[in-house]
Amino acid sequence: MSAFAADQPSAEPTDPFGSDRWPELRHAFFEGAQFTFDDRVKVSAPEVAEDPFDVVVSVDATALPEVEEVLVIADFNPFPQALRFTPGRASAALGFRLKLDGSTPVRAAARTSDGRWHLNGTRVQTTSGGCSLPASGSSHSDWQETLNQVSTRIRPTPDGGQRLRIEISHPMDTGLVQGIPIFHIDTLEIANGAGQRLMRIEPGPPVARDPIFTLDIPAGALGPGPIRISGRDNNGNLIQAEAAP
Template identity: 55%
Template sequence: MRSAILMTVALLCLGVVSPMRAAYAASPAIPSEASADATSADPLRSPRWGDMQKLFFAGQPVVFDARVRVSGPDIAEDSLNVPISVDASGLPNVQEVLVFADFNPILGVLRFFPTAAKPSLGLRLKLQQSSPVRAAARTADGVWHVGGLWVTATGGGCTAPSTGSGSAEWQERLNEVSARIFPRIDGGSRLRLRIIHPMDTGLAPGVPVFHIEELRLADEAGAELMRIQPYEPVAENPLFTVDLPARSGSSGRIHTSGRDNNGNLIDAWVTP
């Protein structure tokens, strides 16, 4: 364990691995007594929950909360493309939401900051094996509220190369945006957004890390509606579903902007 930690620190100093990857590499294979206690408190009874708490929420208040709803399949048909919906709209004053998977080699899936949008997001992710998929919503008082579900997966989603990386077409269509805005019965709107990108994790032999780093949604006046920070486990050609209240985005165009880790820009307008 000591040697693993020393190796991880060295890699971090060299910039070879990200903190998300390093945390996984340095984590103990056998749960400690402290993590065993954490497991008993965890509704999903994951032996990795203690490690997740130390990595993402060290020194911060955390509660399990049914108001953070995570929906998805009990059994994933495709480990490369697992549909997940997160809804923390039952909580007041949500500042940010973190989505992560306990048993993925890259733990963090994405963060999003609702700003003027509702604190809910539909997405698709990769799973390396069966794992709890969780969402943690931080409210204005600094408390993290955690919900989640177990997803059974055949595995290999994070270490397989994307299909797009083997095609010449993605180079011509890289960061191409397609989207639609739908009215909701409450007077708001729903945005469904798809971006062409291979989202390679860097874990497939000979295929470097290549993923979208940031995505920003804004109204016609430039006011931010939501900001999304995808990590490597987001599925290829990311598909996001965002709910917008009536006062921000139910009419008028939405500007989508962002970049990937190679500096390629995303810039598109979505018209109702």
């Protein structure tokens, strides 16, 4: 997939996946914006996902300069926007897990400081129902007792930085199952001990139950003191935790 500028007057950019949803997605997310299909954005996911409720995805836009935000889209999900993240002092890369409602392209769009979007993706084959069929979610009897509890793990990376893994207890219900309202984490802020943003994550309903987020923090970005994790879900329940580097 080579880079192709959408603002070239001679041709409309062609979706490399040939997705029937692409015209709708282009209008919804990129209308009036400049964008390219760009190999420097890496999206990794299994070619065949056996469990549509728990599909491991990673996005890496670190090859681009000055990434200001990254949008993750699953074309054929009832909620195409799966997640958005804003890198601060952390690298422009994130690992997470999604629910998919069937086989679909999974795309990442990274916006750089010049306002241009850089898109790439991968196609995932899976069975239907990850978003619209009952899963464990709020049907677990203990979910209220553990709601928004956070566990973390920090490991050094070969380049002298740190890899932070955050797991949050939350049902992440899509609202598409009868009798179970939409209920998901809305925002998550990760900051260093000085209060400087490492990353802001805005998970959508397609993020899998008990979400796990993995991010890389370059050497020197942490500073003294613990990593601070804060956020809330769409019902206003707060998330508060600290992680010692």
